[in-house]
Amino acid sequence: MRRIAILLVFFFLLAGQGFSQRACATAEYIRGSGSIVPELRIKRSAFTNLSRDSFRADVAPGEIPSARMMPQGTISSGVPSSSSVIVIPVVVHVLYNKEEQNISAAQIKAQIDILNRDYRRQNADAQLTPDAFKELAADAHIEFRLASEDPSGLPTSGIVRKKTTIEFFGIDDRIKSSDMGGDNAWDPDKYLNIWTGNLAGGVLGYASLLGGAPEKDGVAIRYNVFGNTGGAFGKGRTATHEIGHWLGLRHIWGDTDCGDDGIADTPPQAAPSRGCPSGVQPSCDNAPGGSMYMNFMDFTNDECTNMFTLGQAQKMRSLFNEGGPRHALASSTKANGTPLEDAIDMTASSPEEIKLFPNPSVGTLTIRFNADPPQGDIVIYNHVGQAVKQLRITESLMRINTAALANGVYYIKAGDTGRAYKFIMAR
Ligand SMILES: [Zn+2]
Known part of the structure; x- marks a missing residue:
């Protein structure tokens, strides 16, 4: 009888319910993330060729006090002018246990290029945005640059490479701690910290919460979906999506059935999108346009996402306002020079x-x-x-x-x- 029960649990896991994995991973992240309870979503792709890799788990901003207290109507008043570009210095912490995880500088630079195209609406697939949503698609005027100066003022490549004895990193933030086999964050008021490594359990990435602990601020991305690596999640959009969270965006379906993501111009949507939808996909009375499954904050495969909306761009930029949680970062000078050669x-x-x-x-x-x-x-x-x-x-x-x-x-x-x-x- 007991064996049957165990087999049933395995059956449900294999059937893609993933319930126990989701609950377990959530608990793990909460233990490591301080007082704010994150929502955790684990994605299972309709395409199975990635098997374990076909889960995208992210920690959505969820209940963010600072976001909640910022009424929708007031966001625009102090936002930096929409034509001014916000430059974000980036440090990429590469944690590797096997040589294949020690990703190349070219792969890292390809990811930075992807971010810059996606956040400036210069992505080649922008033309695939359906007519119903084209007017809403936004250039967020946010740019990412590898840091040229490290926290102590020395020149840097913006890439930190560290061999680790850890074979798999969970979402317990060990990847962010030098004492635990990861690498410590650089000052998040001056850098966006990105960690890449062998994330366990098919997790493709996760983002820290606004207002969370500074030493855990940033995003962690699985090494083989960072950059232009090929496959359903191989166009670098995991980083685009996770940095969207890091900049205060929620999932487009509001993390509940027909939920609200707090952005006025994203239509309601019943649930995360899977795989690569096409045509009009109606739900939650969102006719005539249907669901915005091509939004970067959905769970659609990389090659079928292509836009942020004006409302999302405004929300992200609002964090850099005076008094906003990312205000200091907008004036960081850590990427003013030319980064060193990677070494x-x-x-x-x-x-x-x-x-x-x-x-x-x-x-x-x-x-x-x-x-x-x-x-x-x-x-x-x-x-x-x-x-x-x-x-x-x-x-x-x-x-x-x-x-x-x-x-x-x-x-x-x-x-x-x-x-x-x-x-x-x-x-
Ligand atoms: Zn997400």
């Missing part, structure tokens, strides 16, 4: 091929090659890419005199590997 950060992780110590260096630097030393030279570059020191590799333990180098960030390449490692001179 393995030797201060944060120990790479497989070499050891580099001490780091920061005060006058000497030792490189130990873990395997046979490569042929060729060791070359040290400064932060603008000029070679400042070069010497022939002769043995597997090389001591380099760095006394002549000024304080700052440097990169080192050994042989023909093409891989750059970062170190710091600090006295």
Whole structure:
């Protein structure tokens, strides 16, 4: 009898009810997220080719006191002018346990490009917005740039790479804690923190809550749906959607049957959309246009979403007003320069091929090659890419005199590997 009960539970899980998984994941996030109770929604795609990956779980802003207290009619009064672009410096924390999770700089930059097209309505698929909704589609005038300066004022690539012993990250926010195998947030008043890693249980992403703990502010995205990776959720729209939450947007169906998302120009809708709908999909008396299933805040597959509305754009921009929860971020100068070339950060992780110590260096630097030393030279570059020191590799333990180098960030390449490692001179 007991075995039958267990089998029934498994049957319901496999049948896509997902109830126990949803409840369990919600409880986990609440335990880690402080006082505000988030709503958690887990999506199951109508397409099954992604299997475990076909769930999109996000923590919707849900009951947000600050949003609730901001009456709809007053939002427009102090919003930055609609033509001024809000620039958001971004840091991407890459947590990897396997090499495939150590996503490339190209993949990260592709995601930033996708965000900039989606939030500026420059996405190529904007033309697919149905006529009924074209007039409502908005350029949110929000731009995302990889940070060029880190919290301590040093130049950065805006990408932090860290090898972790954690095989799967839950929605318990361990990914946001250096002590727990993740990586600490940078000041959320100056950066949007994005974490990528191997999120467990088919979770594609989740966003923090407005007004939540600063050290947990930001979004976490599964590594293989970050950027242009292919598949139903491989067009980078998980990040577009989660950052929408991070900017105060709710799911378009209001997280309940024909619910209200607090935005006047999004039609009511019975439930999340699945897969890739087309034509008019009526529900909740939303004729003649039907449901706005192509909205980024629905659960539609990536390639079938293409818009935010004017109301959503206004809501997002309102957070940057004087007194708004993201006001400080609008004046951050952390992305004013050109980001550094991406590199393995030797201060944060120990790479497989070499050891580099001490780091920061005060006058000497030792490189130990873990395997046979490569042929060729060791070359040290400064932060603008000029070679400042070069010497022939002769043995597997090389001591380099760095006394002549000024304080700052440097990169080192050994042989023909093409891989750059970062170190710091600090006295
Ligand atoms: Zn969501």
